Amino acid sequence: MPDERMRHSLSEGAPIVDAAPQYLSLQPKKNTVLVSHGRPPWYGEDGKRTCDAYVVAVSGGSGSGKTHVARQIIQSLGSIPTVIILSQDSFYKHHNEEELALAHANMLDFDHPDAIDMPMFAACLADLKACKQSNIPVYSFSEHQRLEEKKYLYGATIIITEGIMALHDPALRALYDLKVFVQCDSDLMLARRLQRDVKERGRSVDGILDQYLRFVKPSYDNFVRPTSSHADIIVPGSNNAVAIELISAHIRRQLQERANQFRQRLALPHRYLNGRSGASTLECRLEDLDLKVLPQTPQLQGIYTILRSKTTSRQDFVFFVDRLSTILVEHALQYLPYAPKTVITPVGVESHGQKSDAKNMCGVSILRSGGALERGFRRVINDVPVGSLLVQSDAKTGEPLLLHVMLPQCVRLRHLAEESWVFLLDAQIGTAAAAFMAIRVLLDHGVREDRIVFVTFLVARGGGVSVLRRVFPRVTIVCGAVDDQMREGWLEGVQGEGNPEGIGRKVWVMQPGMGQIGDRYYL
Numbered sequence: 001m002p003d004e005r006m007r008h009s010l011s012e013g014a015p016i017v018d019a020a021p022q023y024l025s026l027q028p029k030k031n032t033v034l035v036s037h038g039r040p041p042w043y044g045e046d047g048k049r050t051c052d053a054y055v056v057a058v059s060g061g062s063g064s065g066k067t068h069v070a071r072q073i074i075q076s077l078g079s080i081p082t083v084i085i086l087s088q089d090s091f092y093k094h095h096n097e098e099e100l101a102l103a104h105a106n107m108l109d110f111d112h113p114d115a116i117d118m119p120m121f122a123a124c125l126a127d128l129k130a131c132k133q134s135n136i137p138v139y140s141f142s143e144h145q146r147l148e149e150k151k152y153l154y155g156a157t158i159i160i161t162e163g164i165m166a167l168h169d170p171a172l173r174a175l176y177d178l179k180v181f182v183q184c185d186s187d188l189m190l191a192r193r194l195q196r197d198v199k200e201r202g203r204s205v206d207g208i209l210d211q212y213l214r215f216v217k218p219s220y221d222n223f224v225r226p227t228s229s230h231a232d233i234i235v236p237g238s239n240n241a242v243a244i245e246l247i248s249a250h251i252r253r254q255l256q257e258r259a260n261q262f263r264q265r266l267a268l269p270h271r272y273l274n275g276r277s278g279a280s281t282l283e284c285r286l287e288d289l290d291l292k293v294l295p296q297t298p299q300l301q302g303i304y305t306i307l308r309s310k311t312t313s314r315q316d317f318v319f320f321v322d323r324l325s326t327i328l329v330e331h332a333l334q335y336l337p338y339a340p341k342t343v344i345t346p347v348g349v350e351s352h353g354q355k356s357d358a359k360n361m362c363g364v365s366i367l368r369s370g371g372a373l374e375r376g377f378r379r380v381i382n383d384v385p386v387g388s389l390l391v392q393s394d395a396k397t398g399e400p401l402l403l404h405v406m407l408p409q410c411v412r413l414r415h416l417a418e419e420s421w422v423f424l425l426d427a428q429i430g431t432a433a434a435a436f437m438a439i440r441v442l443l444d445h446g447v448r449e450d451r452i453v454f455v456t457f458l459v460a461r462g463g464g465v466s467v468l469r470r471v472f473p474r475v476t477i478v479c480g481a482v483d484d485q486m487r488e489g490w491l492e493g494v495q496g497e498g499n500p501e502g503i504g505r506k507v508w509v510m511q512p513g514m515g516q517i518g519d520r521y522y523l
């Protein structure tokens with residue numbers, strides 16, 4: 001089970017509003033990633049994407065109830081990993097001064113297919129369908145204008161897209177798995193539109209009626225209603241419980257079929273390991289793993305001895321973890337590109353040195369134990385942005401689940417991500433399931449594999465690192481020590497807010513290991 005406490009605190013305290021997922025509620029917001037229980041792997045053991053997001057298009061006239069239907073489908077689906085309602089309204093074009101004046105006089109036609117930036121809509125939807133991030137435009141209905149800001153979206157298993165022209169464009173239709181048209185009487189649509197536009201879009205009744213007669217109704221007859229012929233299912237705009245149930249049953253079946261098809265190839269943690277029955281074996285040679293291991297100096301061994309000891313106090317543990325993190329990050333920095341640089345010293349002499357060429361450096365910690373490396377990371381790299389990913393394993397299936405994505409700006413924006421150097425921080429690579437998922441997330445965003453530097457205290461040689469290496473050979477892995485084995489063991493639960501009964505769980509543990517580093521660092 002995901003850590004309830006973590007889930008709670010993250011949903012409340014997320015500083016970057018548009019990057020934070022919203023947990024499923026009765027009134028899910030549009031253009032936000034809605035999370036119920038986390039996203040299982042969307043890739044196979046070869047690291048390649050195994051399935052696209054499932055895309056449902058909902059079209060119909062303005063006020064027919066498209067948004068309502070999208071929400072009803074989500075509620076009827078119940079527990080689904082992650083879903084986005086992507087609104088076509090966000091893709092209204094940017095308007096110049098002249099067009100704005102017309103818009104405010106209700107003289108601009110927003111109901112013609114040309115009013116919407118279809119290529120941009122198709123490109124954003126194609127990215128989301130292919131499990132990549134998208135930065136979609138934000139549109140203000142009261143200002144009739146596209147705003148400067150963009151909204152970051154990533155990680156949906158299901159995308160429900162809705163808009164009056166959702167079925168108009170053939171390029172868009174090609175992206176849909178299911179096409180729905182909401183059919184509604186014109187008088188009901190007008191009544192709903194009047195109420196909504198006065199309440200939510202800052203409009204006057206006269207203006208709404210003016211616009212309706214001039215543009216909305218003719219356009220519905222000419223452009224919107226004819227697209228119903230492309231729909232797989234026509235849903236009534238009211239009293240539609242049966243239709244919604246049919247749609248959600250169909251989607252559930254489709255998702256189940258995909259899951260069955262791909263489960264064999266899913267990257268389950270135990271499938272990474274060489275041994276299948278309780279303990280892993282040492283089939284791979286250390287040199288084949290191409291790990292960048294810190295030189296094993298006596299003082300480094302001294303730090304590990306303190307950290308491995310079960311009698312080390314929490315205060316000492318935190319101190320030595322912070323110290324070790326700075327050493328590791330310093331070591332990791334040598335794998336960045338450097339170029340010669342000459343400076344003049346205070347005594348007026350030239351000194352020939354080096355300067356890092358790496359652009360957009362940032363850190364991403366894999367919560368919770370990766371957070372233990374953050375302080376050291378920030379000490380070594382000045383003013384560096386640090387994001388996080390929350391990956392936890394499902395108690396029933398053992399699958400890693402992606403619960404939360406909070407990435408720095410230089411990763412969220414694709415054109416920056418392609419140039420960025422990202423330090424992935426996690427306390428250890430054991431089964432490698434979390435590392436695998438975190439690397440996949442960065443690649444989805446366009447980060448180059450050879451610009452990912454994974455920094456960790458411990459790697460289990462008999463663990464999943466050999467698979468990780470085979471699949472992502474260009475990722476640099478920097479670690480302080482390599483442990484020989486992993487064993488399936490019982491982890492005593494720590495009683496606390498998230499675990500009031502102190503229930504333990506079965507986990508793969510490193511041997512000799514350092515125990516649960518996150519618990520020892522934070523509790």
Ligand SMILES: Nc1ncnc2c1ncn2[C@@H]1O[C@H](COP(=O)(O)OP(=O)(O)O)[C@@H](O)[C@H]1O
Nearest residue numbers: 061062063064065066067068192196237238239
């Ligand atoms: N089946 C329905 N039953 C009751 N009210 C509905 C129904 N469908 C839509 N509405 C209401 O009508 C208004 C417009 O619906 P909305 O879904 O925003 O339309 P659209 O997205 O098609 O423009 C909203 O206030 C919504 O609550």
Ligand SMILES: O=c1ccn([C@@H]2O[C@H](COP(=O)(O)O)[C@@H](O)[C@H]2O)c(=O)[nH]1
Nearest residue numbers: 061062063089092110111141144164216
């Ligand atoms: O600036 C704008 C942009 C659009 N509209 C009207 O909105 C509807 C589409 O939105 P629904 O949520 O599907 O109702 C469309 O009919 C446009 O006329 C607007 O008034 N101002």
